[in-house]
Amino acid sequence: MATIKDVAKRAGVSNSVVSRAFNNYPDISEKTRQKIFDVAKELNYTPNIVAKNLSSKKQKTIGLIASGIFTENTKDTISFEVLKGVYTGAQEKEYELSIFLIDSLKQEQKSYTQFCRDRKIGGIILQGIRTDDRYFKELMNTDIPCVMVDVVSDIENRLIGSVTSDNYGASKKVAKHLLEHNHRKIAVVAGTRETYVNSERFKGTKKAFEEFGLELSDEDVMYGEFAEEKAYYLTKTYLEYKQPTAFICYSDLMAYGVMRAVKEKGLRIPEDVSITGFDDLLISNFTQPRLTTVRQDFFEMGKQSALLLQQMMESKEGKKLVYVENEFMERDSVRYCNEKQRKDEYSNGQTEYSNDYIT
Amino acid sequence: MATIKDVAKRAGVSNSVVSRAFNNYPDISEKTRQKIFDVAKELNYTPNIVAKNLSSKKQKTIGLIASGIFTENTKDTISFEVLKGVYTGAQEKEYELSIFLIDSLKQEQKSYTQFCRDRKIGGIILQGIRTDDRYFKELMNTDIPCVMVDVVSDIENRLIGSVTSDNYGASKKVAKHLLEHNHRKIAVVAGTRETYVNSERFKGTKKAFEEFGLELSDEDVMYGEFAEEKAYYLTKTYLEYKQPTAFICYSDLMAYGVMRAVKEKGLRIPEDVSITGFDDLLISNFTQPRLTTVRQDFFEMGKQSALLLQQMMESKEGKKLVYVENEFMERDSVRYCNEKQRKDEYSNGQTEYSNDYIT
DNA sequence: CTGTTAGCGCCTTCAA
DNA sequence: TTGAAGGCGCTAACAG
Secondary structure (H helix, E strand, O other): OHHHHHHHHHHHOOOOHHHHHHHHOOOOOOHHHHHHHHHHHHHHHOOHHHHHHOOOOOEEEEEEEEEOOOOOOOOHHHHHHHHHHHHHHHHOOOEEOOOOOOEOOOOOOOHHHHHHHHHHHOEEEEOOOOOOHHHHHHHHHHOEEEEEEOOOOOOOOOOEEEEEEOOHHHHHHHHHHHHHOOOEEEEEEEEOOOOHHHHHHHHHHHHHHOOOOOOOOOEEEOOOOOOHHHHHHHHHHHHHHOOEEEEEEEEEHHHHHHHHHHHOOOOOOOOOOEEOOOOOHHHHHHOHHHHHEEOOOOOHHHHHHHHHOOOOOHOOOOOOOOOEEEHHHHHHOOOOOOOHHHHHOOOOOOOOHHHHOOO | OHHHHHHHHOOOOOOOHHHHHHHOOOOOOOOHHHHHHHHHHHHHOOOOHHHHHOOOOOEEEEEEEEOOOOOOOOOOOOHHHHHHHHHHHHHHHHEEEEEEEEEEOOOOOOOOHHHHHHHHOOOOEEEOOOOOOOOHHHHHHHOOEEEEEEOOOOOOOEEEEEEEHHHHHHHHHHHHHHHOOOOOOEEEEOOOOOOHHHHHHHHHHHHHHOOOOOOOOHHHEEOOOOOHHHHHHHHHHHHHHHOOOOOOOOHHHHHHHHHHHHOOOOOOOOOOOOEEEEEEEEHHHOOOOOEEEEEEOOHHHHHHHHHHHHHHHHHHHOOOEEOOEEEEEOOOOOOOOOHHHHHHOOOOOOOOOOHHHHH
């Protein structure tokens, strides 16, 4: 493989000139520049990225740290979409990308900071990590630029950005949709309490209730930790003493769990119970019934993260917030709530409508 | 960040001793080794991978080149599973992983070989790439060890391995399953003709027919190129002049296309037509009806690829073939073919059974 | 067992 | 506009 030396020798110049030519320095005569590129092409030379990375001051590689890829539900391919987006964004500006997938099952976690230092990573994108993680905290004490996906932090004095979507607005829309469909007995299956997206979505729900002059009761809010099984069990229990006409779920995954529990109870969706999700995973278009939810463009979020990070790395400027569009997807899991259903007291059991439809 | 020098100085030894200690060379006294590790821990030192990579003869990074991630059907998350597997396998033996995702839509392809050289990649895993690709051919003319997923090549004199599953056996099992369920009017929606897995699966199908004293007619074999839409259109056309009682599809994606075409024709699955797939994608458990198919463990295939590649890189030994288990998943898209259906001539239209069930 | 020396391939002052 | 020299952080002979 040709090295910079070979090109230099063949072009009759010194290494440094070749280096400058390849890095678009202006202080090179057009003639030699051309000569160098000609020779390079002839020798099929491209700079070695490893050596470049080692010697250069400039940071041209970014990292993606993603958690929950291994342990989580395989139905969840969000991380993959983010990864594709980040890759695309990095590619666009010719940054190298190094990925770090965290397997939360394994004990031997590694320091994010270490990960960056060891690879000369100049900036990092964080996806699905917990802000109470010790390695996250450690990272926050460094000066490595960070972009977080779906987390907006209040950390000051630090190069940190966020990419997310309008969780508040979308969530409000979902709740209003249900409210407008005459639902009043609504249960909320929220995610993880301390989480940014959860609190945004919760605000949205509450706001919608408010606008209808209603209040959301604590006992109708469950915390499913964004997990299908957890949501399933919570719903099972909930249904033993209450029967809402609708469930608002803060993730599709949880909606699947709720659907299962609801069906097992012998209730029909959406005839007896309406259900909404959030995310629009692949499967949501294939569930029975198809899930009404909020589509998030995770690919775009990944891409924007990479772009934002690169910009931060180059300009050394701080705190940016980028929003990516989301979209309310009205499908088949929500139906108008009739007066009878609406007036029925919460009961310990099934409504008369549903007895025949156990699936 | 602490460098090797800092450790050396603090431990009162030279750089090379520290280097050796960290690379587990035996020629170091237990005492100094211990001393070095102590100091390293104290200084929070870990070797810089970039520098290591540059200076070392040993190749400790592998690459994954995957195609079709961007352009293909988003229902297909196979590449992602492979990626996770490769990552896990690399991680296990402390290899670095560099990924190269090919966007076939973009014109500006890059040389695989270049990709490897530029990053000092010592071995490469290929997934979803075409063997008639010019860059693939170029790569084959180098001495870079390769492992291919789901491609078994006949290239000689070269460090090359393959990881796949028993496509022949699984495919045979599928066909026999249909045959045993009394189906005789069977159409095959094959994939891409020149492809390894396609030919293996085809052999399996033929073998099963043979064992039943039957022969597969050319006119009942379509080539859907593993694409949902292609399969959909082929099936639409096919159904205009023939009505099989079963479709064997060489991928789930194509099965979805076939299902759609079949339903649009007003035929019921599996009452009128049985359908089988191959791969067991996420959605196949949620289609209507749930798809009978062959589950492939793509994660394991990715992992085994990484392991095999590493072994090849270390031992310089050649041509290995690793099989990963697959599993026949009997679900709801296949049903026993009754005598009436079986005897019906291929007709230009629907059977009498299905007229009422247009969905 | 340990230190010395010379790179790996490139970038980056500093002088010319 | 160019060249020389030093260095990025580490490994790898080769002495000792």
